[in-house]
Amino acid sequence: MVKKSRIVYFFLIIFALAALMIPTTEKIVNGIELGLDLQGGFEVLYEVEPQEEGQEITDETLQNTVAALTQRVNILGVSEPNITIEGDNRIRVQLAGVEDQQAARELLSTEADLSIRDVDDNERLSGNDIRENSASVNFGDANNPIVTVSLKDGDQFGEVTENIINEYSPPNNRLVIWLDYEEGDSYEEEATKEDPKFISAPAVNEPLYTQDIQIEGDFSVEEAENLADILNSGSLPVNLEEVYSNSVGASLGEQAMDKTIFATFIGVGLIFLFMLVYYRFTGFIAVLTLTTYIYFVLAAFNFIQGVLTLPGIAALVLGVGMAVDANIITYERIKEEIKYGRSILSAYRSGARRSLGTIIDANVTTLIAAGVLFYFGTSSVQGFALMLIVSILVSFITAVLGTRLLLGLWVNSRIFNKKPKVFGVKERDIHEP
Amino acid sequence: MNLNNSKKVLKRVIPFVKFRNVFFLITLAYILAGGILLSTIGLNLGIDFQSGSRVEISAQEPLTEEQVRSDFEAVEANLEPDDITLGGENNTIASARFIGELSQEEIAALQTYFEDEYGSIPNTSTVSPQVGQELAQNAFISVLIASLGLVIYITIRFQLLYGIASIAALLHDAFFIIGFFSLLQVEVNVPFIAAVLTIVGYSINDTIVTFDRIRENMPPTEEIESFEDLAEVVDVSLNQTLVRSINTVLTVVFAAAALFIFGGEGIHSFSLALLIGLVAGTYSSIFLAAQLWVVWNWKKIKREREKAPTEEPES
Numbered sequence: 001m002v003k004k005s006r007i008v009y010f011f012l013i014i015f016a017l018a019a020l021m022i023p024t025t026e027k028i029v030n031g032i033e034l035g036l037d038l039q040g041g042f043e044v045l046y047e048v049e050p051q052e053e054g055q056e057i058t059d060e061t062l063q064n065t066v067a068a069l070t071q072r073v074n075i076l077g078v079s080e081p082n083i084t085i086e087g088d089n090r091i092r093v094q095l096a097g098v099e100d101q102q103a104a105r106e107l108l109s110t111e112a113d114l115s116i117r118d119v120d121d122n123e124r125l126s127g128n129d130i131r132e133n134s135a136s137v138n139f140g141d142a143n144n145p146i147v148t149v150s151l152k153d154g155d156q157f158g159e160v161t162e163n164i165i166n167e168y169s170p171p172n173n174r175l176v177i178w179l180d181y182e183e184g185d186s187y188e189e190e191a192t193k194e195d196p197k198f199i200s201a202p203a204v205n206e207p208l209y210t211q212d213i214q215i216e217g218d219f220s221v222e223e224a225e226n227l228a229d230i231l232n233s234g235s236l237p238v239n240l241e242e243v244y245s246n247s248v249g250a251s252l253g254e255q256a257m258d259k260t261i262f263a264t265f266i267g268v269g270l271i272f273l274f275m276l277v278y279y280r281f282t283g284f285i286a287v288l289t290l291t292t293y294i295y296f297v298l299a300a301f302n303f304i305q306g307v308l309t310l311p312g313i314a315a316l317v318l319g320v321g322m323a324v325d326a327n328i329i330t331y332e333r334i335k336e337e338i339k340y341g342r343s344i345l346s347a348y349r350s351g352a353r354r355s356l357g358t359i360i361d362a363n364v365t366t367l368i369a370a371g372v373l374f375y376f377g378t379s380s381v382q383g384f385a386l387m388l389i390v391s392i393l394v395s396f397i398t399a400v401l402g403t404r405l406l407l408g409l410w411v412n413s414r415i416f417n418k419k420p421k422v423f424g425v426k427e428r429d430i431h432e433p
Numbered sequence: 434m435n436l437n438n439s440k441k442v443l444k445r446v447i448p449f450v451k452f453r454n455v456f457f458l459i460t461l462a463y464i465l466a467g468g469i470l471l472s473t474i475g476l477n478l479g480i481d482f483q484s485g486s487r488v489e490i491s492a493q494e495p496l497t498e499e500q501v502r503s504d505f506e507a508v509e510a511n512l513e514p515d516d517i518t519l520g521g522e523n524n525t526i527a528s529a530r531f532i533g534e535l536s537q538e539e540i541a542a543l544q545t546y547f548e549d550e551y552g553s554i555p556n557t558s559t560v561s562p563q564v565g566q567e568l569a570q571n572a573f574i575s576v577l578i579a580s581l582g583l584v585i586y587i588t589i590r591f592q593l594l595y596g597i598a599s600i601a602a603l604l605h606d607a608f609f610i611i612g613f614f615s616l617l618q619v620e621v622n623v624p625f626i627a628a629v630l631t632i633v634g635y636s637i638n639d640t641i642v643t644f645d646r647i648r649e650n651m652p653p654t655e656e657i658e659s660f661e662d663l664a665e666v667v668d669v670s671l672n673q674t675l676v677r678s679i680n681t682v683l684t685v686v687f688a689a690a691a692l693f694i695f696g697g698e699g700i701h702s703f704s705l706a707l708l709i710g711l712v713a714g715t716y717s718s719i720f721l722a723a724q725l726w727v728v729w730n731w732k733k734i735k736r737e738r739e740k741a742p743t744e745e746p747e748s
Contacts, residue, residue, distance in 0.1 A: 037699060040554070045564065101554070102541040109537065242537065243561040247544075249554030252491050256697035267691030271684045278680065310699050311624050314692055318631060318707070321685030322638070328684075329642065332677045339442045358645040361590055362638040365583055369634030372579040373627065376571050384627045388634075431441050 006413035010406060014288065021295050028295075031302050034096060035309035035383055038257040040250030041096035042105065046240040048089045051111075057089050061237055066091060068236050069108060075229045076104050082307070091240070096307075101247055107226065109242070110180055112235040114149070116160070116213075117176045119168065119187050119201075124160045124175070127235055129153070135231035137224045140216060145224035147215045149231060158209035165204060176201045177215055179227075199227075260313045267317050268294070271324055279331055281422045285407050286327040286399075293323050293398040300390050309383035319391025322366065326399035329362075330355045331423070338425045341432045344418070348411040352404055359400060367392050436650060439669050446672050449719065450664035450727055456720040460605065467612025476615050479622040482569045484562035486535040488514075488543060489528045489698075492551040496527045505529065508546045509539060526698055534559045572626040576607060576633065583637055591648060594729050599640045602714075602722035606636040609713040610706050624703040632710030635685070639678065639718040646670040647723065660731050667727050671719055682715045 036043055048057050048065060055061075062085050073081040073095065082094040098104045116125040134150035151157055164173055176187045177199045190196040199217045219227070248256075272290070275283035297316060301308065334351030338344065370392065374385035416422050420430060440446055480487045490501065498517045505512040514529035535543075540557050547555045580600055587596035607629050614621055647670040657663050689711060693704035 102544060105537055105541070242534075242559070244559065244564045245540075246556075246558035247540070247554075248556045249491075249544075249548075251553040252489070252556055255491070256699050259695060259697040260692070260700065263691045263695035266695055267688035270687040270691065274680075274684055274687065310697065311627055311703060314696075314700055314703060314707075315631075317688040317692060318685065321681070321688050322635075324684045325638070325681040328677050328680045332674075332680075336442065336673065340438065354649075358642055361641045361645060365586060365637040365641055366634040368582045368586060369579045369630055369637065372575050372582065373630050376575040376578070381623055381627045384624075384631075388631070429442070429444075431438075 002415045003413045006409045007415065010409040013406065013409075017292060021292075025295065025298075028299050028302050032298065033305065033307050034257070035307045035312070036094060036096040036246075036253070037248050037310045038253050038308065039097045040248050040253035041094070041098050042101050042245065042247035043092065043094045044105070044108065044242055044246075045086070045244035046091045046093070046109075047243045048091060049239045049241055051237065051239050055238075057238065062089075062091065064237050065240075068234060069093060071234075072107055072230065073104075075226060076107060090243070097250075099250075103226075107230065109240055110230060111239065112230045113180055114231060115178045115181050117178060117181065117187070118164060119172045119174050119176060121176075121181075121186055123181075124164070125151070125156065129156060130231070132234070133232050135228040137221070137228050138214070140214075144216070145219050145221045147217070147219070147224050147228050147231070148212050149215070150211050151213065154211040155209065157211070157213060158207050161204045162207040165207065170203065173205070174201045174203050177217075256310055260310060264313055264317050268320055271320055275324065275327070279327075279424055281410075282327075282331050282334075282407065282424070285403060285410075286324065286331075288406060289327070289398045289402040290320060290323055292402060293395055294320065296398060297387075297391055297394045300394055301387065304386075304390070306386050306390070307383055308387070311381065311384035312387040315384045315387035315391060319388065319395055322363075322392060323395035323399040325362070326359045326395060327403055329358055330400075330403060335423055335425050338420050338423060339429050339431060341430055344416050344420065344423075345411060345414070348407070352408075356400070359396075363392055363396055436652075436665060436669050439650070439673065443669070443672050446668050447675075448664075448668055449671050450667050450724065453724040453727065456724055460721055463612070464605075464608065467608060467615070470612055470615040474615060474618070476611065477618045477620050479620040480530060480558065480560050480565070481622045482565050484560050484565045485515075485533060486531040486540075486557065486559040487528060488531075488535075489526065489556040490547055490551060491521070491526050491553050491555070493525065495524045497524075498527075501527045501529060504547070504550065505543070508543045512539065512543070520698060520701075534561060568623060568626075572629075575626075575630060579630065579633055580604070587637075587641070587644075591644060594726060594733065595644050595648070598722045598726040598729065599637055599644065601725055602640050602717035603633050603636050605717045605721055606632050606710055606713045609717075610710045613709050614702075614706065619702050619705060622702060624700060625706050628703045628706035628710065631707065632714055635711065636714035636717060639682070639714050640722045642677065643671060643674050643718050643723055644726070646674050647726070654734060654737075657734060663727055663731050663734070667723055671723055675719075678715055678718065682711055686711050 048062060050057060066083050066085060069083050069091065070081065073083070073093070076095075076098060082092075082096075084092050086092050093108060095104055112127075114127045114130060115123055117123050129151055131150045131152050136148050138146045138148050140146045161175070164175060168174075178185070178197070179199055181198075185197060187198065187201065190198055191201065199215060202216065215227075217224075217227075268290075272287050275286045277283070279286065294316070297319065306312070330352060333355040334347055337347035337351045340347075342350070367389065370385050370388040374382055374389060410416060420427065490496070490504075496519060498519065501517050502514065505514055515532050516530040518528050520526045520528065535557070540559075544554050544557070547553075580603060583603070584596040584600055587599055610629055610632060614625070647667055650666050650670050652666070657666075686708065689704050689707040692700055693708055696704055
């Protein structure tokens with residue numbers, strides 16, 4: 001007696017899976033965050049160094065620096081910045097999909113330390129004299145953008161300008177406005193360059209008793225707005241030094257992704273073809289569970305908000321191989337049991353049972369290796385390891401439980417009784433027990 | 434013994450163990466060759482493990498080394514790459530290496546230049562010496578820790594001898610890939626390390642499947658009367674799992690080969706390492722791990738017999 005209900009269940013499950021997968025796949029795929037190697041962008045590892053002697057780098061300083069960097073990144077409007085603390089004194093900034101990489105890098109590394117000096121580079125006013133959050137953008141006489149900041153003390157600027165007029169005669173009666181002045185920078189040297197490092201150096205002809213200082217640079221509106229934002233978001237509490245950087249052009253990233261996805265389709269297609277040709281009906285079950293596997297890996301990856309990198313796609317493909325292995329181990333075992341002369345039903349049961357231990361051992365060992373990778377690896381390797389871990393866990397569910405459920409329905413329906421060919425076993429290979 | 438039953442089902446049993454010394458010799462030969470290669474020409478370390486900068490340019494038309502050199506000169510007079518390699522279809526991709534770290538300004542300048550010239554922003558990366566060293570160190574430590582974890586797991590699930598034989602196979606596979614990369618002088622980068630570690634996982638996986646079967650087929654030690662008995666258990670087990678071993682490695686090789694042939698430049702050395710490692714992993718499970726286990730286990734059995742000679746009749 002063939003139990004038709006089991007086969008009906010089988011098709012119901014397939015339809016249910018299809019109803020789940022077909023409408024949601026697109027949303028899941030689009031929702032996965034892509035790494036910078038796939039969509040372009042850059043990554044910088046900064047070493048945090050004390051700004052003054054004796055300053056200690058504590059957890060708090062690191063967190064403040066991260067907060068300040070986050071604020072700056074927000075000025076850029078990057079959708080999903082990733083700023084993390086690594087070790088005792090490093091900060092990794094990953095900006096995927098950022099359009100103007102150069103502007104972003106400059107914005108990140110600036111100390112936002114505004115200072116006003118004389119032509120001999122003596123500091124007259126420092127960032128500490130400026131009122132917090134006072135920077136704004138205005139427009140000058142020629143409709144050129146100007147950044148305005150306010151001083152804490154209104155008399156201070158008057159004194160500074162008066163001193164300049166008294167100490168210097170034209171053309172050296174200038175206030176030089178610097179951003180990120182560093183020891184060794186000199187006005188004299190920079191003034192001869194086409195693109196000087198200081199922002200501007202207006203001449204002072206009369207004492208100015210005002211609280212507001214107008215900075216007229218050669219700005220575009222956007223540059224002026226960025227400068228005002230940086231000044232408002234505050235200076236970094238530390239110096240940052242780049243120890244590693246990696247940048248990927250957007251079009252190259254896209255190229256890499258297209259190629260890898262194409263390669264993935266070919267690889268997975270070949271595996272499917274092999275399974276169908278070699279294992280026939282059971283191979284078809286494997287193809288079903290592998291398709292479900294790919295769907296659930298992507299869904300799980302989306303859920304834990306993993307970042308998909310190039311090696312991550314490779315891990316996904318490798319995971320298909322590992323999932324196939326679970327199927328192959330099971331099928332080979334069932335075939336063997338059939339050859340011993342067992343009935344299809346009992347061969348299926350003992351084959352499924354005996355192969356389970358092997359599959360568990362094989363998966364746990366790979367999981368150990370992937371776990372070590374995840375713990376010790378950095379960025380792209382971690383992306384790979386995370387995908388491998390997700391793959392192994394999901395493949396265990398789909399390739400072990402899924403395969404047993406789907407194949408079990410067919411076997412238990414007894415439709416395959418006395419039909420060893422379905423499992424790829426020839427009659428003459430069967431030995432009587 | 435149920436082995437006779439198993440043998441009936443297998444059409445023929447390939448006597449792997451008989452040729453174990455041949456396999457040992459072959460393995461020894463290329464391990465020696467690998468050692469010589471590594472100590473003479475060494476590995477082509479990418480900037481990830483040394484320090485310096487790398488710029489990858491992609492153009493629409495084929496590039497030549499001279500052209501790339503003059504391009505860098507046009508960006509800034511003193512910008513001289515220490516090494517340029519061309520790749521991609523028709524040499525449309527050039528990667529230039531610099532020993533020193535390029536500054537943020539230099540990178541900005543060359544990004545602008547190449548975008549104007551070739552229409553796409555080049556990929557750049559810089560690594561400071563300290564970070565490079567740390568990466569290599571971390572990779573080495575990961576392999577050691579992973580090996581240790583695996584030995585412990587296998588010893589708990591199986592026996593110590595299985596664990597040691599698996600680790601021998603695993604180290605063989607890692608060494609094989611490294612030796613091969615030394616021979617081909619392909620650049621070694623961070624994804625390469627990921628590939629080696631993946632192979633470590635795969636190799637163990639493969640070895641475990643065969644060992645699992647050996648353990649299942651092993652009769653109680655008392656029934657093993659001669660080395661031939663033990664060899665028969667291993668040969669039958671290897672033959673039983675042979676189809677599985679081949680089919681599995683085939684499917685994974687399909688995937689790795691597709692990535693190697695059609696995937697982007699970025700995963701080229703990664704997928705090459707995978708391909709080589711997969712073959713090495715299958716080889717080592719059958720021809721190295723299982724053979725080592727036979728030899729060691731027989732020694733162990735003999736030693737135990739010598740301690741308690743009364744129970745067994747002398748053969």
